[in-house]
Amino acid sequence: MASLLQEEVFETRGQAPAPSKDFCQLLVTRQEVIFRWWKISLRNEFRESRPGEIKESQEDFLDDSSLHIQIAIVFGAKVLEHVLNLCRGNYDFLERLPVPLLLYIISFLELEDIARLSQVSRRFEMICNSNALWENIVENLCDTITPEMKELAQEMGWKRFFFTNRLQLQLQLRRRRQK
Numbered sequence: 001m002a003s004l005l006q007e008e009v010f011e012t013r014g015q016a017p018a019p020s021k022d023f024c025q026l027l028v029t030r031q032e033v034i035f036r037w038w039k040i041s042l043r044n045e046f047r048e049s050r051p052g053e054i055k056e057s058q059e060d061f062l063d064d065s066s067l068h069i070q071i072a073i074v075f076g077a078k079v080l081e082h083v084l085n086l087c088r089g090n091y092d093f094l095e096r097l098p099v100p101l102l103l104y105i106i107s108f109l110e111l112e113d114i115a116r117l118s119q120v121s122r123r124f125e126m127i128c129n130s131n132a133l134w135e136n137i138v139e140n141l142c143d144t145i146t147p148e149m150k151e152l153a154q155e156m157g158w159k160r161f162f163f164t165n166r167l168q169l170q171l172q173l174r175r176r177r178q179k
Contacts (some may be wrong), residue, residue, distance in 0.1 A: 009086055016074050024074045028086050033061040035071065058087040095123065102127055107136045134158030148173060 010028040015021065021040040033056050039049040054067060061067065072080045106114060118128035127133060135158040139145060152172060153161035
């Protein structure tokens with residue numbers, strides 16, 4: 001399964017916590033972990049400092065507790081845990097699937113399952129609440145959707161359109177016609 005991964009498995013960037021203004025990058029490839037930093041300071045003693053880099057194999061990274069601490073300080077404990085899992089070979093392939101494919105897969109789920117899936121991560125919350133998914137669901141479950149109904153759904157959002165009862169939709173369509 002690891003052969004399905006791209007060379008670059010994970011990458012994040014950020015600024016070190018105050019009072020430091022240093023810029024840091026963490027890159028995980030299939031073979032190694034790379035931590036880079038750029039010193040940002042107005043102080044004279046740091047004007048000549050060059051960017052730094054620590055490159056370690058994934059196996060060596062698992063044993064380097066000082067680098068773990070640096071990563072946790074800059075990027076947080078969750079990022080550190082994610083990187084450790086990647087180095088141990090625990091890849092989340094579902095998280096790496098492209099959005100169009102995920103939308104297609106999710107469209108086959110029951111509504112309760114979509115609600116549960118939206119609580120898994122921010123990415124799945126965004127996808128499960130997206131207009132693209134709910135437009136697909138509405139089109140699959142409804143017999144006929146007029147152009148006027150599509151306009152209303154795009155205005156109010158496809159998810160809200162789906163959960164609005166028919167009487168309210170008819171009332172809103174009537175109001176739109178009168179305008």
